[in-house]
Amino acid sequence: MNTLRPGTLAVHAGNEADPATGAVSPPIHLATTFRHGPAGERVAGYEYQREGNPTNDRLREALMALEGGEEALTFASGMAAMTTLLESLPAGSRVLFPDDCYSGLRMLFSEFLPARGLVVETIDMADLDAVRAACATPLAMLWIETPSNPLLKVCDITALAGIGHAAGATVVVDNTFATPLLQRPLALGADIVMHSTTKYFGGHSDVLGGALVFARDDAFARHVAHRLHVTGAVLAPFSAWMILRGCRSLGARMAMHCANARKLATFLEAHPAVARANWPGLPTHPGHAIAAAQMRDFGAMLSIELHGGRDAALAVAGKLRVFTNATSLGGCESLVEHRASVEGANPRSPQNLLRISVGLEDGDDLVADFAQALG
Numbered sequence: 116m117n118t119l120r121p122g123t124l125a126v127h128a129g130n131e132a133d134p135a136t137g138a139v140s141p142p143i144h145l146a147t148t149f150r151h152g153p154a155g156e157r158v159a160g161y162e163y164q165r166e167g168n169p170t171n172d173r174l175r176e177a178l179m180a181l182e183g184g185e186e187a188l189t190f191a192s193g194m195a196a197m198t199t200l201l202e203s204l205p206a207g208s209r210v211l212f213p214d215d216c217y218s219g220l221r222m223l224f225s226e227f228l229p230a231r232g233l234v235v236e237t238i239d240m241a242d243l244d245a246v247r248a249a250c251a252t253p254l255a256m257l258w259i260e261t262p263s264n265p266l267l268k269v270c271d272i273t274a275l276a277g278i279g280h281a282a283g284a285t286v287v288v289d290n291t292f293a294t295p296l297l298q299r300p301l302a303l304g305a306d307i308v309m310h311s312t313t314k315y316f317g318g319h320s321d322v323l324g325g326a327l328v329f330a331r332d333d334a335f336a337r338h339v340a341h342r343l344h345v346t347g348a349v350l351a352p353f354s355a356w357m358i359l360r361g362c363r364s365l366g367a368r369m370a371m372h373c374a375n376a377r378k379l380a381t382f383l384e385a386h387p388a389v390a391r392a393n394w395p396g397l398p399t400h401p402g403h404a405i406a407a408a409q410m411r412d413f414g415a416m417l418s419i420e421l422h423g424g425r426d427a428a429l430a431v432a433g434k435l436r437v438f439t440n441a442t443s444l445g446g447c448e449s450l451v452e453h454r455a456s457v458e459g460a461n462p463r464s465p466q467n468l469l470r471i472s473v474g475l476e477d478g479d480d481l482v483a484d485f486a487q488a489l490g
């Protein structure tokens with residue numbers, strides 16, 4: 116099975132016909148408890164939903180095959196996956212995070228993790244010399260996000276994994292923006308891949324979920340699994356089924372997402388109202404060469420910085436008709452968001468920046484919508 120290409124694995128992994136009925140689409144097992152023998156002997160391997168259930172196991176199998184890992188765990192959300200992983204580190208552990216990253220991760224490491232005894236630092240991961248220097252002090256974990264949110268910064272996973280491992284650190288990649296269809300961090304040397312399956316895996320803006328995929332089913336992976344099963348931020352079976360359903364069309368969707376993003380980014384970069392278009396597929400993007408080497412295509416998240424500051428950005432966001440003003444990403448519908456307006460009291464995103472999740476509409480309609488909004 117694992118010699119198959121990602122597009123085929125997305126359709127088939129964990130999708131064996133139901134042995135009881137031959138049903139080609141999987142059943143949803145909602146049972147919270149499973150019959151066992153008088154001395155607790157398991158009948159079919161399951162005992163209690165929080166510790167594992169057949170619908171989740173199909174999704175775990177698909178995630179392992181797609182990312183090329185030995186173990187996969189599913190969570191109630193991407194944030195639950197991150198939190199469970201980071202809180203599995205012993206107190207006193209030092210963790211390096213990227214300077215540009217998902218805002219929920221930033222809140223987690225600035226507001227919550229220090230109180231749990233973790234030592235937290237941020238760094239520009241595109242600057243390998245800076246990362247090397249930071250690794251001179253003992254490091255437990257190096258956290259990579261590429262392409263990053265919302266600036267679409269790209270960093271070199273192979274190089275960072277080498278630097279992190281030389282320092283004895285576990286190397287984690289948030290692969291939400293790329294998906295395993297475009298980028299496979301474990302094959303590039305990372306130890307753990309994290310996903311918000313809420314985004315492209317689910318693909319329809321209607322299910323929340325998270326995942327971790329481990330290169331090795333080692334003592335640390337078992338510790339994180341045990342922590343998940345005890346602390347309980349598990350994925351509901353119905354959600355697992357929805358995410359698995361999304362997974363079956365992931366290859367087709369990513370191809371069209373990427374083609375639409377290319378068309379829109381090319382248009383936006385050339386538009387006089389746009390000061391800067393951030394999309395790794397543009398040859399002018401500072402991380403283009405690295406992205407071209409480590410990704411099959413460049414994804415469908417982009418951001419633009421407008422001449423005319425905050426007012427210009429809000430005016431454009433207000434004039435778009437096909438794009439909906441909403442947070443999140445990875446659904447069929449295209450979304451736009453003025454990130455600085457939704458990042459709380461101390462926004463990090465530039466005031467003139469709009470983040471765009473390019474959807475599955477006809478790409479020419481997306482370009483035309485921005486053409487009319489930019490004026």
Ligand SMILES: *Cc1c(COP(=O)(O)O)cnc(C)c1O
Nearest residue numbers: 192193194217289291311313324
């Ligand atoms: C959405 C997102 C998360 C958090 O996932 P939730 O499912 O919303 O908890 C983490 N990382 C990235 C890159 C995301 O886009």
